[in-house]
Amino acid sequence: MAQSPRLAALLRPCGMIWFSICLHWEAFKGAVRQHGLGALVRLPQVRDAAIAKLFCTTSSGFIAFEDTTIIPSLVQAATGVVLELGPGPGNQIHRFDTSLISHIYGVEPNDHFKDDINAKVEKHSLQDKYKLIVSGVEDSDVLRQEGITEGSLDSVLCIQVLCAVKDPKAVMKEVWKLLKPGGKFIFWEHGWSKNHLTMAEQVVSIGSLKKRCRRANMKKAILNPAWSTFLGCHMTRNVLADILNSGEWENPDEIEAPEDAYSCLPRIQGVLVKKA
Structure with missing residues (x-):
């Protein structure tokens, strides 16, 4: 069956x-x-x-799954000086279009990922372009030592990261500050975001739709304690609001939320441009 x-x-x-x-x-x-x-x-x-x-x-399973999504084309949108937020085991390293990039900083606070990231950097001959920094993006003193200061980045790549950081609001405000005017925030995230994106445009008044939203939210509320404890990732964050409230963006209406009625991890994705 x-x-x-x-x-x-x-x-x-x-x-x-x-x-x-x-x-x-x-x-x-x-x-x-x-x-x-x-x-x-x-x-x-x-x-x-x-x-x-x-x-x-x-890692290999995630890479194979991500190949079926928009992620490869999002990663290739990164240009200039790039900060990859939370690279984890380095699943995106092979996807960068290095002809468009001068340098990539991988900012990852969990040093247990270091060996896997360095192995992928070496495998794809990116030793001269990719540098791992073991810290959080909020650690401005550490980033400053590497030349990462306010308004210094052309692109920030964020693939399934804001669900896992301690304070997504603080992280996004720091990301917005580090980007140059006209710089790109490239993201593929999950959370409450899809429901909030829909409800921001209209008040839901159709009974059956209300019931579907309640069922999805209940399922996530049941799973989230174990998911957040053992995977370090929160299902119930309003990531969309954290992104939009971090600063002024030129194109917030271009954020996409693909339809997936059953997923516990509804996606939001896009390339936001920092307002000049």
């Missing part, structure tokens, strides 16, 4: 959650072997190691 789309959309994230729980347990056991009871005060490091292992292990 064919699986219903709604059930499949529910089971996919459940599978990822279970795999991550297993990796967290393995990372914790390794920390106990190394530090004894001291592992209990190293839980953030255990979590970082487990999440990095999860996304490095599944």
Whole structure:
């Protein structure tokens, strides 16, 4: 019997959650072997190691899936001096059009991704163009040492990152400041965004549509505690509002929200241009 789309959309994230729980347990056991009871005060490091292992292990699957989406063409829109926000295991490195790029800074706070990123940089001969900076984009002192200052970037690439940072509002305000006037914020994200984009234009008054929205929101509310704990990613953020409220953009009406009635991770995507 064919699986219903709604059930499949529910089971996919459940599978990822279970795999991550297993990796967290393995990372914790390794920390106990190394530090004894001291592992209990190293839980953030255990979590970082487990999440990095999860996304490095599944990297090829994510790349294959992303090849079926708009992501490759979004990455190729990056030009000039580029900051890649949260590259994780480096899934986008091979997609850059290096003929249009002078330099790429990968800003990633989880240093457990370092080996995978460096391996991909070497594989694609980008040692002279791609530099990994182990920090958050909010760490302005670290970025300043690399020459990344207010108004210095031509492009910022953000692929499924704002769901995972501690404070997406602060991250987006920093991104907007770092971009030059006319600079591009290139993104593919998820969260509450699709529903909010629709509701921003109209008040929903059709009963059946209201029910569908409530069911989707309930499903995400049920999954989000485990998803955010074991994948470091929040399903229920209004990412669209965080992007739009970070500063003035020339083309906010060009943001796209593809239709996906069953997904727990409705997408928003686009290339926003910072207002001059």
